Amino acid sequence: MNKGRFGRFGGQYVPETLMNALDELERAYNEAMADSSFTEELNYYLDKYVGRPTPLYFAKRLTEYLGGGKVYLKREDLNHTGAHKINNALGQGLLARRMGKVVPVTSGTATLKDATNEAIRDWVSNVEHTHYIIGSVVGPHPYPTMVRDFQRIIGDETRRQVIQAERRLPDHIIACVGGGSNSMGMFYPFVDDNTVKLYGVEAAGLGLDTDKHAATISKGNVGVLHGMMTYLLQDKYGQIQPVYSISAGLDYPGVGPEHAHLHDIGRVHYTSVTDNEAMEAFEMLSRMEGIIPALESAHAVAYAVKLVPQTSKDDIIVINISGRGDKDVQSIARLKGVNIDE
């Protein structure tokens, strides 16, 4: 089979114009990762600029409140810029500089799907001198692999930190899934540890029985979008369907191809929570621990609210808090009818 496959998923479904650029990117990426001067520089900035490692915080009050196993929070919200996305942006930024390519800036108003379409169209026009940073584990090979590798620091650190705190591996790990980068980064170092149960939480929006959700794995079927074969929300003619979630970061009609594979082989359990459940979890964690999670991350918290009470006291649960929620406070106030105009 051809390159960049996770089982039957992934691949390189892009215009011919981009094929050599993807090849060049793959080569440059492999060389960079094998070059200690690159990895040392990356680690330097992860340490001094991003502020890694992020803590693994034992959430004592949350643990007591949920009444099951011990709940730890992986604090990606404490990264500089407030989310896990910086791990990948930094890695790809340094890689682009090493390749002598510029990174074009695209506007941030469109949905993630349309922004990705536009990025690919722009790249086809400027392919010789530009590098496109894809922000999640989506797109044609090598992006899903590369972004996962830049994000796996989340799982690598978590593994060390849990072992240090508890002298063993966790039992349950929960992360939200939009394109799938924070979850893939968290899950990847644990994929071969069969005792560790992994949960990917998608956005159920107004409910899976409505057409207003973004639960790609739960409700989608296999197809090709943005250069990859994966699960998609689409109609029977392959037209991609509009998706919805209260959280912009989960509002994507596809999902990273490695997730599609982990779903197929049953290694990760994919599930979903609604807007309302996520909003409740957002408030609950803010009150309980003084940690305001991003609305995306609140989806992972909301699933923990369902799961943890069913676990035993000795179980260890890790929730990935992929980002901080300051950005969401205003929209939540508006949704609750609170007047915050000054």
Next chain:
Amino acid sequence: MNRIDERFDELKRHGKKALIPFITAGDPDVEYTMNAVRALESAGADIIELGIPYSDPLADGPVIQASSQRALKKGMNLDIAFDMVQNLRLNTSIPLVFLIYYNCIYQYGLEKFIEQCGKAGVDGAIVPDLPYEERQALKPFLDDAPVYFISMVAPTSAQRIKEIASSAKGFLYCVSSLGVTGERQAFGSNIDAFMEKVNLYSAVPTALGFGISEPQHMRRLGHLADGLIVGSALVRRIEQGASDRDIYEFMRGLRMALDECMEQTMEDNR
């Protein structure tokens, strides 16, 4: 024999080049498209590309994106497109080629798609997001298919050209320049070197597309390939409400420019 091969054989015998217009099927509606196909044929088109509208056409510029959206809003889909071709086939044997994104084929089912192409009379499929490597995986289905999956090469294909060009069927779609579909003002000089290399390796006739929109382009590019493809320039006219007559006139102008250019080349070679 596939109608595409027949048409290129015939053109070669007459020392002519293929003129290949593109329109989106179902924009603004199916009846209009059927009339447009007839107008294009009588104006001297050799092969007609019919775009199957798609929600996320990432190889297309704004004009064809908007056209795709209009057709989708009218409820256009692949089943209707096959019916339309079947109807067209009552009156015409012009080669018809679908421009279709891979997800539309994948959802329909590759085998069913191939079978329907055969039944309805679709001679080729251009799949802009199915590059050589991904196509290889489908080879067992494509080898004896009645419909040719048209290969593409681009200015960035470099060392890939040889392999792609030598295994192409029907014709080889040569992307004139970087970027997405859309009208271009002028074409750089590297296009000549690119086409020289492509023509050296191609197992089939070559057709140059992306940006070609005026009679002047016919004269500039006619000698570089066995055919020229015109898309956005035509689709923009349709967006502006072109009548059958307008479509005919526009295509006629291109046809004459292309034929003139060929006569000129033949004189020069004499």
